[in-house]
Amino acid sequence: MQTPSANSSLESAPQACQSCRSRKRKCDKALPRCAYCTNRATRCSLMRSRADSRGQCRRDQPCEYWKPPATSRSATTSTPEREWFPSPPKDKHSDFQTISFPTILFLDPDLLRYGQVETLHAVAPATPHILHLLGNLDEIRITAEKFFGHIHQWMPFISKKRFYDLYLQPSFHTRSDVVLLLLAMKLIMAFPPVGPRSPRTALYHATKHFYVVVEDSLSILALQAGLLVALYELGHGIYPAAFLTIGSCARYAYALGINVSPRVSTKRVITLVEVEERRRVWWALVVLDRFVSIGCPGRPFATPDPKLDDLLPADDAAWDRGIVRPDSFSTLSSPMTGHMSKFALVCQAARLLGEVLNYLSNHYTSRDDSWMQLDRTLTSMLTVALNIDCPDYDQITFIYSALVALYTPWLSSNAAEEVESDYSRRGRVVLQQITNQINANLIERQCFLGRDPEDISPWGMYFGYQVCGAHMRSGRKSQQEAEVVKSLREGFVAINMRWGVAGVYLQLLEAQQVIRLGT
Structure with a gap:
């Protein structure tokens, strides 16, 4: 690489730099730094990287040109291009390229052990438009309170204690990943607009765009924000965006080192709360990855199937207080009990849903009996969820959806023409049991229609849609079945004000009815 000289550059200083003058060396007067100073700075940079010097190299002096006295200025230097140019401010990074932490993490993570490579963590700051959408501190606190009072109750993968202790402090509001998480919280708490029902609002597009800007930060907050965006898309029926997100x-x-080989270098966590948070983030991803494909088995999952020795989330209430007890952990192979955390039971159901979808993708047309074991396990899990003092709606509806998904091939066809088999007979029994349960709880006790829309999860949409469709396709409906279908459709109308996918399912039911009448 050639260094520009005074003869090859139109921009050169009128006099030699101070360093060359003091050493009585010939100076090529190149701007912004002469060749001698440039070569000397390069040598010093190499000496710093080899010796890990924490100070500035004594030879690495700035290249400065002094402005000549006004009386000695010649005509050739009177133009703006030829006047005195001050040397750029001396910066310790000006002589070598600073590499970002994620780049080293992927190209050669072993270098990070020695701490001799300077890394950069700069991320583009939030724009005024983003900050305006986010609102002031009072609005942020209201959004956080709503989030932890509603969404967090059935999808707890953000540490409540760490959030309030750290990210609501004014000093953190300049961090782009914190702003992104706060923006995603506001998005997930937003109801669909009353006018045009499209959930692709300005807030949605702004959050998606800002996620692309901030993702280089390689922060767990950015991942949590991405999960909230995916949950928003799933709850409002935004496809294929939900699947892709x-x-x-x-x-x-994987880039953060979550659920990967221990040999992969990543940020080290030093508290049990952080370890638990990363575990919950992974399980939330597994739950969404399975549920997003519940209506269309066959597409590969983005996450591997959980193993029986994988740890489940710890006690939800204790974790919210910042307490994680290592002796209270349970695995997927642990017996299911009503004392397990609510989120842990949903995670177990998500693992079974994954097995159901794998079965439907590969084996349901054969005569094997794999579906029997899945049926028994899901039924046992449903019994555990129902036989407690305060049954949880979100757990029960998730299990219902997984159980109904197992019999979707039978439910989606004309049951009267289905070839009689153990599978079809069991499908009718499951349909009737769920119908009876809905009639007892949904209609008589009104446990569903009277709920706050902000508390409702989208887990029950799929099983409700399939139950309605199966009864609508049936030639003869009993009075009880007709009441269940009517109540479920009323429930979809109520949920539609919170989750737009309920309105989509209503349209699909109407399409089924039109097709049936047409035939």
Whole structure:
């Protein structure tokens, strides 16, 4: 690489730099730094990287040109291009390229052990438009309170204690990943607009765009924000965006070192609360990855199937207080009990849903009996969820959806023409049991229609849609079945004000009815 000289450059200083003058060396007067000073700075940079010097190299002096006295200025230097140019401010990074932490993490993570490579963590700051959408501190606190009072109750993968202790402090509001998480919280708490029902609002587009800007930060907050965006898309029926966002989140989790080989270098966590948070983030990803494909088995999952020795989330209430007890952990192979955390039971159901979808993708047309074991396990889990003092709606509806998904091939066809088999007979029994349960709880006790829309999860949409469709396709409906269908459709109308996918399912039911009348 050639260094520009005074003869090859139109921009040169009128006099030699001070360093060359003091050493009585010939100076090529190149701007902004002469060749001698440039070569000397390069040598000093190499000496710093080899010796890990923490100070500035004594030979690495700035190249400065002094402005000549006004009386000695010649005509050739009177133009603006030829006047005195001050040397750029001396910066310790000006002589070599600073490499970002994620780049080293992927190209050669072993270098990070020695701490001799300077890394850069700069991320583009939030724009005024983003900050305006986010609102002031009071609005942020209201959004956080709503989030932890509603969404967090059935999808707890953000540490409540760490959030309030750290991210609500004014000093953190300049961090782009914190701003992104706060923006995603505001998005997930937003109801669909009353006018045009499209959930692709300005807030949605702004959050998606800002996620792309911030993702280079390689922060768990950015991953949590991505999961909230995916949940928003799933709850409002935004496809294929929901499917693609979940896949992107899975890759981001791998980049962070979550659920990967221990040999992969990543940020070290030093508290049990952080370890638990990373575990919950992974399980939330597994839950979404399975549920997003519940209506269309066959597409590969973005996350691997959980193993029986994988740890489940710890006690939800204790974790919210910042307490994680190592002796209270349970695995997927642990017996299911009503004392397990609510989120842990949903995670177990998500693992079974994954097995159901794998079965439907590969084996359901054969005569094997794999579906029997899945049926028994899901039924046992449903019994555990129902036989407690305060049954949880979100757990029960998730299990219902997984159980109904197992019999979707039978439910989606004309049951009267289905070839009689153990599978079809069991499908009718399951349909009737769920119908009876809905009639007892949904209609008589009104446990569903009277709920606050902000508390409702989207887990029950799929099983409600399939139950309605199966009864609508049936030639003869009993009075009880007719009441269940009517109540479920009223429930979809109520949920539609919170989750737009309920309105989509209503349209699909109407399409089924039109097709049936047409035939």
